[in-house]
Structure formats: C-alpha cells, structure tokens
C-alpha cells in the first residue's frame with residue numbers, strides 16, 4: 001500500500017501502521033480505541049478522490065476525521081486494523097469570502113474558530129459556536145450537524161450550509177457547491193450529507209451562510225422559581241426584543257452547586273438559593289437603536305409580572321465573559337470529577353417541566369446512588385441531563401453498573417413526551433442501539449435504502465450511524 005499512497009498523496013502525507021497510542025485513533029472522551037492500517041492527509045479533492053477510488057476498487061473501508069472532538073466515536077476506526085483513517089487537516093483554506101452574497105466558501109478541514117475570525121475580519125458573522133471551536137473542523141460540524149450556543153437565532157449547522165462538494169464512496173466527486181438561497185431543482189443533496197456522520201461520503205468543500213456582525217450584546221443571568229416562569233420569560237423576551245435573543249441557556253441549581261463545590265474556578269453573579277437559572281444573551285447588528293434600554297425594559301416587565309425572582313445584567317465585557325465562563329465550567333467540572341452518564345436529549349419546550357418533575361422519581365427506583373447535573377440550550381428544548389456518582393462511590397463502577405438501566409429510563413420518558421434521545425451529539429458508534437430502538441422503522445428503512453444506494457459496498461465509515 002505504501003507505493004499506492006505515495007503515488008496518490010505523496011510520501012509526506014500518510015502514516016503507515018500508526019501506533020495504537022496515536023491520539024487520532026482514540027475518541028475525544030476515550031470511550032473508543034481503534035486501529036488503522038494507515039492515516040492519510042490528502043491536500044486536495046483530486047488526491048482524496050483518487051484515494052477513495054483506490055479503496056473502493058480494493059474493498060478497503062475509510063473513516064473520515066475532522067478535529068476528532070465528536071461525542072459519538074464516529075471518527076474512530078474499528079478494531080480490525082484494516083481501515084484507512086482520512087484526516088482533513090491539510091485541506092484548510094478559506095477559498096472565498098463574498099460580502100455581497102453573505103457567504104464564505106471553505107475547505108472542509110478549516111477549524112471553526114478560523115472561520116469565525118475570517119468572517120469577522122470582513123465585518124460579517126459566522127454564528128456556529130461551541131466549546132470545541134478551537135479544534136473542531138467545519139467538515140466535522142456539518143457531518144454531525146452540530147448545534148451549540150446560537151441555534152435559537154441562527155439554526156443548527158445544516159441551516160448554515162448552502163452547498164457542498166463531496167467525494168462519494170466510489171471516488172467520484174459530487175459538486176453541489178452552490179451559493180444559492182433558492183434552488184428548487186429536486187432533492188436537496190447538500191442536506192443529505194449534513195448530519196450523515198461521514199456515512200455517505202467525505203465533504204471536501206462547503207459554502208456557508210454568513211450574517212451581519214452583531215455590534216451590541218446584552219447578557220443576563222436570571223433566577224426563576226420554576227420552569228414555567230422560565231418559559232414565560234423566554235416568550236416575553238423573544239416577543240419584546242424583536243427576536244434579538246441568540247442564546248437561552250439553562251443552569252439547574254444542581255449544576256450550580258456542582259461548579260460551586262468543584263475544582264473549576266468560576267464565579268456566579270447571583271445568590272445560590274433558587275431552583276432554576278438562565279443565561280440569556282441578546283444581540284443585534286444595528287447601530288440605529290440601543291439594545292440595552294430594550295433589555296432593561298424587558299427585565300422591568302418581568303419583575304413586575306413576577307416572572308423572575310432575581311437577575312443581573314453584565315455591565316462590561318469581562319462580566320459577560322465571566323457569566324459564560326460559569327456555563328462552560330459545568331461540563332468541565334463533570335469531567336474533572338470523573339465524568340458522568342451523559343444524556344443529550346431534546347423535548348418539546350412545553351414538556352420539559354413534566355420531564356423534570358417525573359424523571360428523578362423513576363431513576364431512584366433503580367438506585368439512589370447518584371446526583372444530577374442538568375443544563376443546556378433550553379431555548380432549543382435541548383437538555384444535557386447528566387448523572388454523577390454519589391461521592392462515596394467510584395465513577396467507573398457506577399457507569400458499568402447503572403448506565404444502561406438509567407439511560408433507558410431517561411430515553412423512554414423522552415420518547416413518551418415526544419422528544420429525541422440525541423439532540424445535537426449524533427449517533428456515531430455510541431448510540432447505534434438507541435437509533436434502532438427509538439427511530440421510526442420506516443425512517444430507518446429509508447435511511448438504509450439511501451446508504452445502500454450511495455455506498456453499495458459499505459466502505460464509507462461502516463458501523464457508524466447505520467449498522468449495515
């Protein structure tokens with residue numbers, strides 16, 4: 001294979017028989033350890049196309065990898081040692097910034113933070129934002145249809161993509177790299193590859209939507225007596241701010257207490273006595289009106305109507321950062337305390353209260369040996385409902401003993417209430433069983449039919465998303 005790889009990508013662009021400790025062979029959370037016959041770093045679509053064609057002809061399977069920050073193990077090869085890991089990091093150019101069209105055309109290996117910065121340099125805004133933005137790549141974001149902190153206003157990644165170039169499983173190149181906002185010519189192929197987790201082809205280029213750069217931001221930390229009030233504030237503030245909210249993040253008293261007693265240094269601007277908190281950020285790009293007085297008026301109305309019981313507005317950029325720092329400290333604290341049994345669920349917003357009221361009672365029928373950390377992008381109906389071992393027990397043992405039982409209870413109730421067991425982290429190889437269990441059978445059949453039609457030899461990221 002050395003000769004073929006040298007001919008296709010050049011001698012400096014692959015590693016043969018990588019050692020098992022190579023970090024690219026282990027997923028971000030350390031759940032999956034894979035092996036690969038080689039790791040290849042193509043530099044152009046043409047090289048990648050030739051590589052995939054070679055694999056197709058020789059029945060070799062491939063695993064695409066971006067920044068390797070995904071939560072489902074989708075970018076980790078299997079244990080056979082026969083798969084080829086394809087890393088996109090050398091395909092990292094920003095091809096074009098089109099200020100008139102409000103688009104950017106980029107290669108798939110560009111780091112998300114680089115895209116944000118390039119947009120800003122052109123006085124535009126690329127709104128996808130998440131904790132891994134300094135290392136995840138746009139190809140990985142599109143393939144996992146990542147959500148993040150601004151979904152409320154701008155949508156998930158798939159809503160930010162206009163066109164794609166993709167190397168198909170037989171090596172041919174699909175060019176759907178259009179900049180059009182209207183293109184009513186049949187199936188939307190670009191959307192088929194968004195969220196496909198590399199199971200249908202390797203994304204090589206993308207046309208992304210950009211937006212006017214926000215020039216004003218107002219950030220609040222608020223306390224609520226119950227979830228119903230939290231959603232009253234959500235409606236009020238969306239209505240009265242002319243939908244200027246870009247983030248509406250939930251912090252439960254359990255997550256607050258976890259951070260306050262944990263190893264991460266983060267300060268919270270409100271008193272700790274309440275049950276529910278929200279970090280709410282408003283933004284707008286206009287300089288023709290002032291956002292802050294509007295937000296102050298909304299706060300006034302909310303206090304008058306007794307929707308909020310406490311609240312503070314960031315008075316400086318450093319206070320705003322400190323509020324966000326607290327929100328980001330929650331998953332960091334969980335990790336430093338030995339990890340949690342994570343659940344990334346979504347529910348119709350109207351059902352969240354019912355879920356939260358019922359779930360702990362059901363879980364406690366299995367064990368009382370846990371405590372919760374509940375936070376998330378609640379404006380999108382997305383909760384991270386995580387379970388930690390109680391202090392006297394061991395995190396690994398707790399997961400081994402209880403993960404399956406507790407997670408099943410959470411996913412069953414989520415399903416009963418019309419929700420999804422995977423809101424934004426996808427399937428990968430971690431949630432294959434749940435996909436079979438909770439997805440509509442006809443939807444599964446259609447997904448299988450699409451996979452078989454596009455990848456008849458099942459050489460493109462086999463065993464991920466769809467277990468053919």
Ligand SMILES: Cc1cc2nc3c(=O)[nH]c(=O)nc-3n(C[C@H](O)[C@H](O)[C@H](O)COP(=O)(O)OP(=O)(O)OC[C@H]3O[C@@H](n4cnc5c(N)ncnc54)[C@H](O)[C@@H]3O)c2cc1C
Nearest residue numbers: 066067068069070074131137139140143146147148198203
């Ligand atoms: C600290 C942290 C915070 C996070 N926060 C969020 C969050 O708020 N919201 C959220 O949705 N997610 C979040 N995530 C997970 C997030 O989805 C991923 O981090 C990111 O989108 C994956 O990008 P990546 O480049 O790392 O992809 P990888 O992990 O490398 O790959 C992910 C999947 O995409 C496939 N893939 C990668 N590149 C390509 C390509 N070019 N073509 C085809 N397939 C490809 C892989 O095969 C794999 O199946 C977070 C992760 C971390 C570590």
